[in-house]
Amino acid sequence: MKDVEMKMLERAKQLLESGEVARVIGWKKGEFFYDPTPASFETVDELKDFVYDWFCGANLSKYLIQMSKKEGKTAVFLKPCDTYSFNQLVKEHRIKRENVYVIAVECLAKLNIEAIKEKTDGIVKSVDVEDKDVKVVTTNGEYTLYKPEVVLSKCAVCNKTHQAKDEEIILHERPERDVNRFEEVEKLEAMTEDERFAFWKGQLSKCIRCNACRNVCPACSCVKCVFDNPHSGIAAKANDSEFEEQLFHVIRAFHVAGRCTDCGECSRVCPQHIPLHLLNRKFIKDIDGLYGEFQAGETDEGKTPLTSYTEGDIEPKDVFNGEAK
Amino acid sequence: MQEVSTEKKEFVPNIVAFCCNWCSYAGADLAGSSRLSYPANVKIIRVPCSCRVNPTFVLKAFQQGADGVILCGCHPGDCHYVTGNYYTRRRMALLFSFLNYMGIEKERTRVEWVSAAEGARFSAVMNDFVKTVTALGENKRLTDLRVKEGE
Numbered sequence: 001m002k003d004v005e006m007k008m009l010e011r012a013k014q015l016l017e018s019g020e021v022a023r024v025i026g027w028k029k030g031e032f033f034y035d036p037t038p039a040s041f042e043t044v045d046e047l048k049d050f051v052y053d054w055f056c057g058a059n060l061s062k063y064l065i066q067m068s069k070k071e072g073k074t075a076v077f078l079k080p081c082d083t084y085s086f087n088q089l090v091k092e093h094r095i096k097r098e099n100v101y102v103i104a105v106e107c108l109a110k111l112n113i114e115a116i117k118e119k120t121d122g123i124v125k126s127v128d129v130e131d132k133d134v135k136v137v138t139t140n141g142e143y144t145l146y147k148p149e150v151v152l153s154k155c156a157v158c159n160k161t162h163q164a165k166d167e168e169i170i171l172h173e174r175p176e177r178d179v180n181r182f183e184e185v186e187k188l189e190a191m192t193e194d195e196r197f198a199f200w201k202g203q204l205s206k207c208i209r210c211n212a213c214r215n216v217c218p219a220c221s222c223v224k225c226v227f228d229n230p231h232s233g234i235a236a237k238a239n240d241s242e243f244e245e246q247l248f249h250v251i252r253a254f255h256v257a258g259r260c261t262d263c264g265e266c267s268r269v270c271p272q273h274i275p276l277h278l279l280n281r282k283f284i285k286d287i288d289g290l291y292g293e294f295q296a297g298e299t300d301e302g303k304t305p306l307t308s309y310t311e312g313d314i315e316p317k318d319v320f321n322g323e324a325k
Numbered sequence: 326m327q328e329v330s331t332e333k334k335e336f337v338p339n340i341v342a343f344c345c346n347w348c349s350y351a352g353a354d355l356a357g358s359s360r361l362s363y364p365a366n367v368k369i370i371r372v373p374c375s376c377r378v379n380p381t382f383v384l385k386a387f388q389q390g391a392d393g394v395i396l397c398g399c400h401p402g403d404c405h406y407v408t409g410n411y412y413t414r415r416r417m418a419l420l421f422s423f424l425n426y427m428g429i430e431k432e433r434t435r436v437e438w439v440s441a442a443e444g445a446r447f448s449a450v451m452n453d454f455v456k457t458v459t460a461l462g463e464n465k466r467l468t469d470l471r472v473k474e475g476e
Contacts, residue, residue, distance in 0.1 A: 188426065197428020197466055204470050226381075246469040247384050250427065254380050257419060282426045286419055306419070309411035311401065316418040316436040 022072025084261035084297030085218035104165035154264020349397030355444030393458035
C-alpha cells in the first residue's frame with residue numbers, strides 16, 4: 001500500500017504544480033493512524049498530510065458536488081466502489097463531469113478498526129497487512145488476524161471495478177472472486193415475519209437519529225431534505241415531524257431505491273453499528289429479481305428501474321420476498 | 326344510569342383506500358349507486374392517479390393508525406394518464422415487499438385494479454380486504470419502528 005501512496009502523492013504534486021488542477025481531493029492524517037479523513041489539498045505544501053492506507057474507506061464522490069462547482073478543475077482519487085457513486089451523481093446532474101479529473105486507485109479492501117479492536121486486547125499501536133494476514137500490535141501484545149474477518153462490511157462482498165476514470169494508479173491487481181452480496185438478505189428472508197420484525201425493531205431501536213447515514217450517503221444529496229424542518233430555526237438538525245422521525249429508515253431506504261450503488265457507507269459510519277446496508281440491499285435484490293439485473297452507477301446515463309416500466313411487470317400481490325409465486 | 330358493558334368490543338379495522346379519480350373512484354361510486362355495500366370503515370382518499378400515491382403516504386397512513394392500506398387504480402393499459410399505473414405497480418411491488426422484509430404482515434397492503442364499470446368488483450375487493458385485515462388484528466408494528474416494546 002505504501003508504494004501506491006507514494007505514486008499518488010507524486011501525481012498529486014505534479015497536477016498541482018503544473019496548475020492542471022486547482023485542488024486534489026484525497027485523504028489526510030486523522031488524529032490516530034486509523035482514522036484518515038477526506039480532505040481537499042490546494043497547495044503542494046498541504047500534501048504533507050496526504051495518506052492512502054488500509055483505513056481510507058471513506059467515499060469521496062459526494063464531496064465533488066460542491067467541489068466541481070468551484071473554479072478550476074478538481075482531481076480526485078476514487079476507489080472502485082466510489083466510481084459507481086460518482087457515475088450516479090453525474091447522471092443526476094449533481095457533479096459537473098468536465099470539472100473533475102478522476103484518478104482511479106487500487107483497493108484491496110479496507111480495514112474496519114472497530115472489528116480489529118474487538119478482536120484484540122489493549123490500545124492498537126500499529127496495523128500491517130501481508131497478503132491475508134493482518135498484523136496488529138497493541139499495548140498488550142501482538143496479534144495476527146485473518147483479513148477477510150476484519151474488513152469493512154462493504155468490502156467483504158465487493159466485486160466492483162472502476163467505472164469512471166481519466167487515468168489510473170494500480171500496482172496490485174485484485175484477484176477476481178466469487179461472492180454473493182445478498183447472503184445476509186437471504187438469511188433474513190428465510191425468517192418468519194415475527195423474527196424479521198424482532199430483528200429490525202432491535203436494530204432500529206439503537207438508532208440515535210444522528211443523521212450520519214443520510215449525510216454520508218452519495219444518493220442522499222437533496223438540497224432540501226424531507227427529514228429537516230425548514231421552520232425549526234436550527235439548520236438541518238431538528239426533525240420535521242413525528243412521522244419522519246419514526247419511519248426514518250423506511251423512508252430513506254425507499255428514497256434511494258434504484259439509485260443506491262451499494263457503496264456501504266451508511267453501515268460504515270453508523271455509530272450504533274446498525275446494518276443499514278441490508279435495507280438498501282433488499283431493494284437491490286428485489287429490483288434484480290423482478291425487473292432484471294441493474295447496478296446503479298454502472299453508467300452515467302440511462303433510466304433507472306423506478307423511472308421506467310414494462311407492460312408485463314409483475315403484480316404487487318404476486319411478489320413476496322422478491323420471488324414470483 | 327348507563328350500564329358499563331364488560332363485553333369486549335369487536336375489532337373494527339381502519340382501512341385507507343387510495344382510489345384514482347378516473348377508474349376506481351368512479352367504481353366506488355357505481356358500487357354506491359348500484360346499492361352494493363362495502364364496509365363503512367374503508368376511508369377512501371381520492372387521488373388524481375394511483376401514481377400520485379407517494380410511498381410515504383402509505384407509511385403515514387400506517388403510522389397514523391391505519392390497519393390496512395389498499396391502492397386502487399385503473400387496469401394496466403387503461404390509465405387515464407396512459408402510463409401512471411405502470412409506475413405505481415413497480416413502486417408498490419417494491420415497497421410492499423420491503424415492508425414485509427421488515428416484518429410487516431403482507432396481508433395489510435394490497436394493490437387492486439378496479440375500473441369505472443366494476444362497481445361489484447370494488448365492493449367485493451373491499452369486503453375481502455376488510456375481512457383479511459380484521460382477522461389480522463390491530464396494526465401495532467408500523468407505528469414506531471424505533472422504540473423497543475416496553476420502553
